[in-house]
Amino acid sequence: MAGLREKQKADKNRRILEAATKLFREVGYDAARIEDIAERAEVSVGTFYNYYQNKGDILVAAVSMEVEEVLDAGEPLVADPPMNVLVALQTLINQYYDHSLVYLSKEMWRTAMAISIQQPETPFSKRYTELDRALCAQVSTLVQKLQRKGAVLAGVDAVAVGSMFFNNLNMMFTEFVRDERMPLKRLKDDVARQNRPLATLISSPTT
Known part of the structure; x- marks a missing residue:
């Protein structure tokens, strides 16, 4: 029962x-x-x-559901990524972006972001920050995995580089939700173009 x-x-x-x-x-x-x-x-x-208790609680639940699902979807890729660094990164990032509007609209994302900034000590804001950190950690784990496979140069600080990739994809996503007219394809293309130089710099010449 x-x-x-x-x-x-x-x-x-x-x-x-x-x-x-x-x-x-x-x-x-x-x-x-x-x-x-x-x-x-x-x-x-x-x-x-x-x-x-209120609509804000629902919003954080929706954000949590969104992020938890993309984290789960990203695990197989992180466990066994393709050897091309840019391809691996963009595959993971595009999974994030493709799922980003399943439960939340751009307006809902803007509201969630505003609450997290305006009320940093609330449970909502703390949970939002936790989810951001989890996504950042997954991107860094991907770079570490690529390094162990020999696709990323041995001397690279994989965690720091992963954080750089995440910070950029997060900033670009913020720009995306601010602009109602921006299509998802443009977001993906812009981020891929921006990631290409750094991905090339950290890639092993043997891959």
């Missing part, structure tokens, strides 16, 4: 989260009402508050 209750609880949580993110996309984060989220999720408002 305990297993069934946990499954039902997880199902309600998923319904609430999916209803909220869809409504945020349709009417905007600020205009979305908790009553409408509960109605779409087919739960009572009281049940909603058993899971989330």
